[in-house]
Amino acid sequence: MAQICPISPDSLQRAKAIIASGGLVAFPTETVYGLGADALQEDACKKIYKTKGRPSNNPLIVHTDSFKNALSLTSLTPNTWQHDAFVTLGKLWPAPLTLVVPAASLFPKTVTAGLPTVALRVPQSQAALKFLQAVHTPIAAPSANRSSYVSPTTAQHVADDLGEDLELILDSGETQFGLESTIVSIGERNACLLRPGALTYEELKELIPELTLAKPQSEQETPSAPGQLALHYSPHTPIYLREDAPSNHSPSHTALISFSATTQEENTDYASITTLSDSKNLNDVARKLYAALRSLDTKGLDAIIVDTCERDGIGRAIMDRLERASAS
Ligand code: AMP
Ligand code: MG
Numbered sequence: 001m002a003q004i005c006p007i008s009p010d011s012l013q014r015a016k017a018i019i020a021s022g023g024l025v026a027f028p029t030e031t032v033y034g035l036g037a038d039a040l041q042e043d044a045c046k047k048i049y050k051t052k053g054r055p056s057n058n059p060l061i062v063h064t065d066s067f068k069n070a071l072s073l074t075s076l077t078p079n080t081w082q083h084d085a086f087v088t089l090g091k092l093w094p095a096p097l098t099l100v101v102p103a104a105s106l107f108p109k110t111v112t113a114g115l116p117t118v119a120l121r122v123p124q125s126q127a128a129l130k131f132l133q134a135v136h137t138p139i140a141a142p143s144a145n146r147s148s149y150v151s152p153t154t155a156q157h158v159a160d161d162l163g164e165d166l167e168l169i170l171d172s173g174e175t176q177f178g179l180e181s182t183i184v185s186i187g188e189r190n191a192c193l194l195r196p197g198a199l200t201y202e203e204l205k206e207l208i209p210e211l212t213l214a215k216p217q218s219e220q221e222t223p224s225a226p227g228q229l230a231l232h233y234s235p236h237t238p239i240y241l242r243e244d245a246p247s248n249h250s251p252s253h254t255a256l257i258s259f260s261a262t263t264q265e266e267n268t269d270y271a272s273i274t275t276l277s278d279s280k281n282l283n284d285v286a287r288k289l290y291a292a293l294r295s296l297d298t299k300g301l302d303a304i305i306v307d308t309c310e311r312d313g314i315g316r317a318i319m320d321r322l323e324r325a326s327a328s
Contacts, residue, residue, distance in 0.1 A: 001163050002026070002158075002162070003169070004156070004159060005168060006171050006172070007131070007170055011170060013134070015027070015134060015135060016134050016135050018167060018168060019036065019037065019137065020038070020137075022038065022041050022043055022044040023047070023167065024037050024047055024165075025131075025166075025167075025168050025169075026144040026158045026168070026169040026170065027127070027128060027131045027139075027170040028125055028172040028173075028175060029063075029124075030096055030123060030125040030176040030198075031123070031175060031177050031179060032143045032151035032152055032153055032175055032290070033143065033144040033151075033152040033155065033169075034063070034128075034142065034143060035048055035051065035142060035143070035162065036135075038135070038139065039062045039107060039111050039139055039140035040107070040137060040138065042108035045060065045140050048060065048140065049110070052142060052146060052162075053147045054147040056110075059115055059119060060110075060111050060142055061098050061120070061141060061142065061181070062111060062118055062119065062139070062141075063120075063128070063138065063139045063140075063141055064120065064122060064138045065129055065132040065133050070090060070120045070121075072104065073103070073104050073120060074101045074102060074103065074118070075103060080188070081188065082101070082102075082186055085208055085210075086101055088207050089184060089186070089191075089204070089208065092199065093121075093122035094124040094129065095122070096123070096197055097182050097184070097197070097199045097204075098120065098182065098184070099121070099184055099185075100118070100119045100120075100183065100185035100194065101117060102117055103115075119183065124176075125172065125175070125176065126172075127170065143180060144162060144169075145162070146161050146162070149161065149234070150234070150235055150293050150297070151179075151180060151290055152290070153174055153175045153287075154174055154175075154291065155169045155173075157290075157291070174287070176287070177198040177287060178287035178288065178290060179197055179286045179289070179290075179314075181197045181198075182195060182197030182200070182204070182317070183195040184211070189210070190210045191208050191210055191211045191212070192211070192212050193211060193214060195214075195320070196320050198283075198286065200312075200313050201316060202312065202313060233324050233325050234324065234325040234326075235293045235297035235304065236297055237296065237297050237301050237303065237304050238303050239304050239305075239322070240303055240304070240306070240326055241323070242256075242307050249305070251271065253302035253303070254271060254303045255270055255271055255296045255301050255305070256269070256272070256273045256304075256305050256306075257276060257289070257292050257305070257306045259277055259285050259308075259309060260278060260279060261275060271301065274296065276288045282309055282314045282315050285309070286314050286317065286318055289321070293325070306322055308322065
């Protein structure tokens with residue numbers, strides 16, 4: 001069974017030894033907890049796929065501790081639009097932002113799923129940066145949950161999912177943002193938002209006016225990122241967006257996740273109401289959403305009904321995840 005350890009010189013030393021010997025360490029970031037392996041060791045990266053049950057065609061995000069190190073992991077050509085866009089967006093690092101760019105030739109196929117590009121991120125959380133500095137190698141890491149289940153926002157969530165398969169889970173408490181990173185793919189002349197996150201489309205578009213939104217999955221011929229497959233991030237209990245919820249739901253077997261304070265009447269309509277924010281503060285909603293889904297998923301309910309919000313700012317990321325979780 002995995003040991004949950006706060007970040008300390010001792011736990012970082014242990015993490016370093018496990019990573020160097022080709023093992024896996026779960027670690028906190030500001031988005032969700034990651035399941036990390038040395039991105040330069042093929043067999044270590046294969047363990048990530050095996051442990052998560054992740055399809056082998058879904059590439060991993062590589063984490064490093066500085067823009068300079070990130071740049072060295074690319075094959076970008078100086079004085080090109082693509083290089084300049086990487087520099088412009090890379091200035092936002094450390095941040096909950098992943099950039100997809102042409103890969104340096106040093107990555108095993110397992111990391112990039114054989115693509116010519118690699119997804120790179122310099123995370124913002126101090127705990128993640130301490131881990132990356134201690135291990136002194138780029139770390140490939142998806143979220144530390146079984147494939148297609150809800151991402152973990154606490155060390156205990158990781159232990160619940162993968163505790164049997166891991167030695168060490170580094171713990172720095174609840175993650176700051178609670179949703180996976182924003183992903184931007186930088187092409188030769190344009191950039192595309194593959195996955196919305198806490199760093200918003202509106203903020204990024206200010207810096208790169210060429211930035212476009214990826215087409216919804218239903219309109220794509222082939223998925224631009226396998227992680228964008230519709231059914232993803234979902235609990236076992238059926239999820240309904242509030243506007244699509246069945247009108248004849250059984251109050252004793254249905255829970256509501258609300259984004260603002262609820263009324264007395266609503267209280268009798270549900271077995272329980274989880275209020276993520278009293279005043280629809282969407283940063284609070286994003287931070288607490290996955291823990292609420294995980295907790296309600298253990299209650300043997302028939303359905304979980306979830307509030308909705310405008311699809312802009314961080315609301316775009318919240319609705320993206322809820323639409324995936326409720327896709328059937
Ligand atoms: P996660 O499963 O949360 O680690 O998310 C990783 C995401 O990054 C998935 O959606 C992947 O498809 C995406 N990704 C990683 N590498 C690439 C790449 N080279 N091109 C496009 N998307 C990528
Ligand atoms: Mg994931």
